[in-house]
Amino acid sequence: MHTLELVNSLRIFLPPDSVLHETEDLKPYECDGLSAYRQMPMIVVLPRTEEEIIRILRICNISKTPVVARGAGTGLSGGALPHAKGILLSLAKLKQILEIDPISRTARVQPGVRNLAISESAATYGLYYAPDPSSQIVCSIGGNVAENSGGVHCLKYGLTVHNILKLRVITIEGEYLEIGGTCLDTPGYDLLALMTGSEGMLGIVTEITVKLIPIPEKAQVVMAAFDDIRKAGNAVANVIGAGIIPAGMEMMDKIATHAVEEYVHAGYNLDAEAILLCESDGTTEEVIDEIQRINQIMKKNGAMDIKTSNNETERLKFWAGRKAAFPAAGRISPDYYCMDGTIPRKNLAQVLDGIEKLSIEYGLRCMNVFHAGDGNLHPLILYDANQPGELKKTEEFGAKILEMCIQVGGTITGEHGVGIEKINQMCSQFKTGELEIFHAVKAAFDPDGLLNPGKAVPTLRRCAEHGAMHVHLNEDKFQGLPRF
């Protein structure tokens, strides 16, 4: 179907300003948080109701038009990159919190609701929604479901998949599915898990029921400085070994510490090779007990400097530096390229040594920030795209880091998703048999491959080229947004 034919058939039930097809109207949708990849869609639609979504999908299914769903567009792997011959389905207008049930501790929300808005609404009842991706002030819950977003607190409180109960989903055929339930167990295959993190490839989520949990009575953070990154790594292992599951546990190397300290003045020790932040939350009694034990462990592992937050202002200040790592990288380098591999923590020293060697080999600086509790690394390779060949070198460097992650038993993406960015690295992580199963699952929901084609799962032919997230001269679309 030609663009105008499609536009006309959509405008039968959608107001003119909800069907965009002029170049200047399409421009804001050409990329998501991974701005290195840009593609204008054919049409953008902004439905307001589930009924409208059903009609849109039926038209796409009949006309065999690709559909790419988009939430707030903050994703870091190009999952919402438009399709040149497709419709970009923005869910931004479905932004109502439909119901908060404080008794059963659930919230029923539309996909366009901001992550943080859920917690803000639930706060009246002493409850909140636990997953807290760094972009939570902007990112939408629908996008969180698509990416299975985590956050600083996910070691203790889990990812999106652990914190949602039920989804309403519209299939590409325009059929309605209710997946999961308000109860804890539902029979049949776990399609709730399959949908979570499926990057808009299986269906369009129109409503999400999330779990709410009680706001902890108290939270406190310990900041410890180490003269050797191995000592910091051992301290992390010993905290876990002592039976403590910290609410958050984050590490930064020296380059990162210097970059952020200059930017936010959080009071980090600039002589340290590694800074560790370890947070405890829970009942007052629990936190007092845990903070004391964490302090002892840090001391035992040779921390050169330990500070404990005494109040909320101080706690937030300690965190501010870690949360500013990405923009800080943007301040000290024209460009940076963020990786998202996850490794078993015991291999941390080995992987960091490997990164350092690669850094020398490629002549590119790399600063490391690390969700230490769950093994999720974010090496930020610093480079200058205006230097001929430097981007290519950076991408090779990045690919080698990801291959190292796979070699030590890790994964190419812990939380940013595959999208378009890591589609080639999927070939390194999975064999043909597994990729075939992924394609088969996709086909079970979307036989014609119309939902977000070309993302997340590479075709067996494709396993060749390389892609990457790189941010030029702080041209991050969401510059003010914390990224960690």
Place this chain on the structure above:
Amino acid sequence: MKDIIDRYANIICVAARHKTPLCIRSGGSKDFYGNNINENTNDTLSVTDYTGIVDYDPTELVMTARTGTSLVDLEDELRMHNQMLGFEPPHFGPGATLGGCVACGLSGPRRASVGAVRDFILGVRMLDGRGNDLRFGGQVLKNVAGYDISRLMTGSMGTLGLLLEISLKVLPLPPIELTLRMQMKEAVAIEKMNQWAGKPLPISATCFYDDNLTLRLSGAESAVCAAHTKLGGEAISDGLVFWNSIREQTHSFFQSGKSLWRLSVKSSIPPLLLPGQQLIEWGGALRWFTCNEDKDVDANFVRSVTSSVGGNATLFRYNKQSVSVFHPPGSEMMRIYQRIKEKFDPVGILNPSRMYREL
């Protein structure tokens, strides 16, 4: 160990060629669970010999073990390092294995506070219905590469593949646990359990039966003592025995020899009006119901009562199966299930009908 996998793969390939259904079985402790199948027409694929812990480093909070590993052995090993399976799986017999536990997807008393089996699954190695050796997920806590096949396998009753190895997140054992008991009526207990779950209290298990609410507190000693003061109730000395009897269904409630229904509902649903007895767990979200078959409580009535409050009903144990064990899904959902089954097991030889007759 490779020869064992080759043997399993060969059995699957031969069965696929001859279209002979296979019944995947390990210790047999959960033979009772699922639809009644005609054992005469199915060959048994026994996976008891693929055993052992592949990898376990307590400071990683991750354990990888082979499917036939006994749950007892696995839990003993964890306990030696002050760790546990957070979802507190029921064994239902000495033969219980990790594979059966994950395939059945059953969780124990701690489920409402820390999560279900599926919440702890990080990765699987499996054979599909064509004997392909596949790996999904991994041994790390955070992983969003590819669709979440590991969780899809959890609770799929062996209908999609044979689990070979499973990686799980494990949790530290709580420093102390205290069991409290208080007398109250069912409606009040449901209200209280929901109220308390909305407060930052270290409640790790709940059980209401016979006008008694039993609670378990887990955590640091100071936190548990403080919670005891806040909640009141009488501390009981045989807490461990009690929770074991609930988890393993050796408690007198489960011993009546009648059909046992497992009703999964929203935690705040008021008492369900059904004849017979009920025992409530998971803060109100799990209601066990026994009915006397002689009195002929209609299975469809149980299902309709549960459905009317948005829940689902599983015929957990039965003498004579009158309806599908698992609550039937809508036709659109079943179509998706069938398409998934067809992709994993094209000939339909893996535990056919065990979950739904259509699969």
